[in-house]
Amino acid sequence: MMRLFSTWGIRRRLVYLILTIATLTVLAVSVIALSTSASILRRQTEDAYVNRNQAFAGALDTRLQNAAVTARALAAAISDPQRPPLDVLWPMISGILAD
Secondary structure, X not given: OHHHHHOOOHHHHHHHHHHHHHHHHHHHHHHHHHHHHHHXXXXXXXXXXXXXXXXXXXXXXXXXXXXXXXXXXXXXXXXXXXXXXXXXXXXXXXXXHHO
């Protein structure tokens, strides 16, 4: 390999050296830019997942709270021993199913 360079003129050696350094610099900058872009994309993706999961958790929590309120209302309605449970529950359940 050294013999190959020794037959080249000084101008050709300098051009080869400059092109090699420029290529290595472009490659290094490209790797740094890609790794930075990848970390930014990863962070944005994680943020999107967190936001979506928070919205889903909020909706689920609301539905669970509604179910708990409905269960408490049904329990309170049938706690009166004077009234038959079916007479009390029928209008409530019909209203729940209509929703």
